[in-house]
Amino acid sequence: MTTETPVWFITGCSTGFGRELVTLLxxxxxxxxxxxxxxxxxAGLIEGYEDKGLxxxxxxxxxxxxxxxxxxxxxxxxxxxxLVNNAGYGYMAAIEEGEDAPIRSMFDTNVFGLxxxxxxxxxxxxARHSGFVVNLSSIAGLRAFPGSGYYSATKHAVEAVSESLAxxxxxxxxxxxxxxxxxxRTDFAGRSLGRSKTVIADYDSTVHARLRMMQxxxxxxxxxxxxxxxxxxxxxxxxxxxxxxxxxxxxxxxAREKVRQLTADFDTWExxxxxxxxxxx
Numbered sequence: 001m002t003t004e005t006p007v008w009f010i011t012g013c014s015t016g017f018g019r020e021l022v023t024l025l026x027x028x029x030x031x032x033x034x035x036x037x038x039x040x041x042x043a044g045l046i047e048g049y050e051d052k053g054l055x056x057x058x059x060x061x062x063x064x065x066x067x068x069x070x071x072x073x074x075x076x077x078x079x080x081x082x083l084v085n086n087a088g089y090g091y092m093a094a095i096e097e098g099e100d101a102p103i104r105s106m107f108d109t110n111v112f113g114l115x116x117x118x119x120x121x122x123x124x125x126x127a128r129h130s131g132f133v134v135n136l137s138s139i140a141g142l143r144a145f146p147g148s149g150y151y152s153a154t155k156h157a158v159e160a161v162s163e164s165l166a167x168x169x170x171x172x173x174x175x176x177x178x179x180x181x182x183x184x185r186t187d188f189a190g191r192s193l194g195r196s197k198t199v200i201a202d203y204d205s206t207v208h209a210r211l212r213m214m215q216x217x218x219x220x221x222x223x224x225x226x227x228x229x230x231x232x233x234x235x236x237x238x239x240x241x242x243x244x245x246x247x248x249x250x251x252x253x254x255a256r257e258k259v260r261q262l263t264a265d266f267d268t269w270e271x272x273x274x275x276x277x278x279x280x281x
Contacts, residue, residue: 005052007077009033009070011060011117012087014041016184017136020229021084022046026053028233033073033080035087060087060113070120080121082236084134085114085158090151092211093196094203102194103150110154115161122174129173132236135162139182139251143258147207166243178244179232182251183214184223223248 008025012018014036022034026049035058036042046053054076058069073080088110125131140148141155166176228247235241246255
């Protein structure tokens, strides 16, 4: 990082983690670029912070818009120190119920938009040998659940891209953080959640039951977006940040259960696994 106050560039700021990050960062003296597809929804976030804040319209599926937003940021602040790829949304469907168009649209935002946004800021970070890329994943990036297979696939992709980038960027002074939240009081399970129009009754006890559960607790999740946003700020500012930051008790339980499942499979089938190699001479 530079000796100046770091510049944060955040996508998807109209609601949820993105909005809370912008609010906290500006109050704490950081320079912040808030972006959203509809800039009118975020203009109020920087009122009173015009010297440190910039609100921009940005659809991360539009490559020209990405480059324009980066250019506007550099014109005002000179650089981007921290990129937060927060833009994204969910989609619920059994694998068999999945509809092609909304699935591909979600991948365009959650995966390819994140990749294009990251590629747009990496040249500047490489030139300065300094930078931090924060990618919003999910507990669904570590384990999949009934009904969220397609959403989980986007987050598994984010995990893989981030792991590779962390190794590629480390010698260049570029750090990467994967944020893996569980249920939080955002719009994820409400307005922002896409649903398949195809409904197959055989999935009622798995996929549809989980959707009903999510809808039932929407607005009363245990996760606090403000505390989560502060946790992200604290980790980015720390001297030895992790690659992964699991957020919330439910996410931690889910992550530990995934580790237990993997370990059990590895240990149970170790002899079969090792037997697939050529015998030692």
